[in-house]
Amino acid sequence: xxxxxxxxxxxxxxxxxxxxxxxxxxxxxxxxxxxxxxxxxxxxxxxxxxxxxxxxxxxxxxxxxxxxxxxxxxxxxxxxxxxxxxxxxxxxxxxxxxxxxxxxxxxxxxxxxxxxxxxxxxxxxxxxxxxxxxxxxxxxxxxxxxxxxxxxxxxxxxxxxxxxxxxxxxxxxxxxxxxxxxxxxxxxxxxxxxxxxxxxxxxxxxxxxxxxxxxxxxxxxxxxxxxxxxxxxxxxxxxxxxxxxxx
Amino acid sequence: xxxxxxxxxxxxxxxxxxxxxxxxxxxxxxxxxxxxxxxxxxxxxxxxxxxxxxxxxxxxxxxxxxxxxxxxxxxxxxxxxxxxxxxxxxxxxxxxxxxxxxxxxxxxxxxxxxxxxxxxxxxxxxxxxxxxxxxxxxxxxxxxxxxxxxxxxxxxxxxxxxxxxxxxxxxxxxxxxxxxxxxxxxxxxxxxxxxxxxxxxxxxxxxxxxxxxxxxxxxxxxxxxxxxxxxxxxxxxxxxxxxxxxxxxxxxxxxxxxxxxxxxxxxxxxx
Numbered sequence: 359x360x361x362x363x364x365x366x367x368x369x370x371x372x373x374x375x376x377x378x379x380x381x382x383x384x385x386x387x388x389x390x391x392x393x394x395x396x397x398x399x400x401x402x403x404x405x406x407x408x409x410x411x412x413x414x415x416x417x418x419x420x421x422x423x424x425x426x427x428x429x430x431x432x433x434x435x436x437x438x439x440x441x442x443x444x445x446x447x448x449x450x451x452x453x454x455x456x457x458x459x460x461x462x463x464x465x466x467x468x469x470x471x472x473x474x475x476x477x478x479x480x481x482x483x484x485x486x487x488x489x490x491x492x493x494x495x496x497x498x499x500x501x502x503x504x505x506x507x508x509x510x511x512x513x514x515x516x517x518x519x520x521x522x523x524x525x526x527x528x529x530x531x532x533x534x535x536x537x538x539x540x541x542x543x544x545x546x547x548x549x550x551x552x553x554x555x556x557x558x559x560x561x562x563x564x565x566x567x568x569x570x571x572x573x574x575x576x577x578x579x580x581x582x583x584x585x586x587x588x589x590x591x592x593x594x595x596x597x598x599x600x601x602x603x604x605x
Numbered sequence: 606x607x608x609x610x611x612x613x614x615x616x617x618x619x620x621x622x623x624x625x626x627x628x629x630x631x632x633x634x635x636x637x638x639x640x641x642x643x644x645x646x647x648x649x650x651x652x653x654x655x656x657x658x659x660x661x662x663x664x665x666x667x668x669x670x671x672x673x674x675x676x677x678x679x680x681x682x683x684x685x686x687x688x689x690x691x692x693x694x695x696x697x698x699x700x701x702x703x704x705x706x707x708x709x710x711x712x713x714x715x716x717x718x719x720x721x722x723x724x725x726x727x728x729x730x731x732x733x734x735x736x737x738x739x740x741x742x743x744x745x746x747x748x749x750x751x752x753x754x755x756x757x758x759x760x761x762x763x764x765x766x767x768x769x770x771x772x773x774x775x776x777x778x779x780x781x782x783x784x785x786x787x788x789x790x791x792x793x794x795x796x797x798x799x800x801x802x803x804x805x806x807x808x809x810x811x812x813x814x815x816x817x818x819x820x821x822x823x824x825x826x827x828x829x830x831x832x833x834x835x836x837x838x839x840x841x842x843x844x845x846x847x848x849x850x851x852x853x854x855x856x857x858x859x860x861x862x863x864x865x866x867x868x869x870x871x872x873x874x875x876x
Contacts, residue, residue, distance in 0.1 A: 409784040410783075435786075440784065440785065441785070442785065444781055446777060448780060450775075450796065452803060469790040470794065512781075
């Protein structure tokens, strides 16, 4: 089962400006959580703070099991069970798709090891690519893939780790709408069968509402709504739609 | 539709006029400096060119046809030149790697960066020929001083290039690995190295190409190789043999160029 996360009074500054201003919420274990909100509201910053890439000025993040992420060793242990997907893909252009996916297993290798990736590791990477419908593009360099394909390689790199927690920043942003359902299903299956917890920052509100078990809406650096998508009432929905410029 | 913003358009045109004036001024200044330099170097003195073509024609006439008669004795100098260029480049690259990493912005401590940059500047501001004279005095004649001379100058050049390559590494893949709990050494190995390796090999191959020609000139100060053989042929007025040796050198440089471009194309994916 993936970890449950408790965030309390999180305060993050960037460029002297408060991006997250006392954010508190709980993430239940083994569920899909969608973080929504207008552009520039701090969704990406929240995700990067959860992964330890951005250091908060105040507040705390606790995981269960694991406790508060205060020390370097607690953060390292937490990160080892995490898979992260970046909005800008963060791939190495000159490496092939499968070599980029294999980088998801880099924490399990000695940094000075010159041995090639094991057959089993390659098999797992190929499976992850296949899950993303990209096995036929495995030996193509990442810089020759389309934006949507690169995005799916980024997801495969996170999923090959079989993470207990998936942190994904706009995982469907540049993906063909026809594929969104397939990818959603893939994440849903891992949550169901492996007990993975998934935190997805999303801008497609309808996809978020249909996929997520739990919704967190951010506004002005604070949590405007946290709860079940069913409880996402008309008033809040109208507010969010207005902000998103949707129907 | 909004009103025509006349004042903003005026700013745009004023900017274009200013840019045009600056470009014309820059070009005029560059041409003036170039003319001054030509004049100072004597390139504008017509009497210097009176006998030039005739002398060149005589020299070329004396050098034809090239004489390959003593080709058996050239194996040693060719191997000396190749060994000097290969070992000098490799040794220089090995010295350049840690120095370049320390010279890159944001890698080493700031005070050390300044000191290392100064060391790299010193290494490459002293010409290879001067390094050659120093090392011939230190370790005697032969390819060994040539190797050290090439290594010192190459370390300065490759180290600076390596620092610049490192500064342009995309940090995003490293952040992705960091979020997965990969250590700093792991990020260097799995994210930084794959990104810098082709550019680094590219820089080293260019340097090898340069060093092959530099190894020849080092022969003139006693570092052996084809350079010494060509200089000796000229001193003995054996222009036909000198031309044959120059043709051999041309073949070597072309071969190294060809090999380098094949490796570069493979690494950089430009094929």
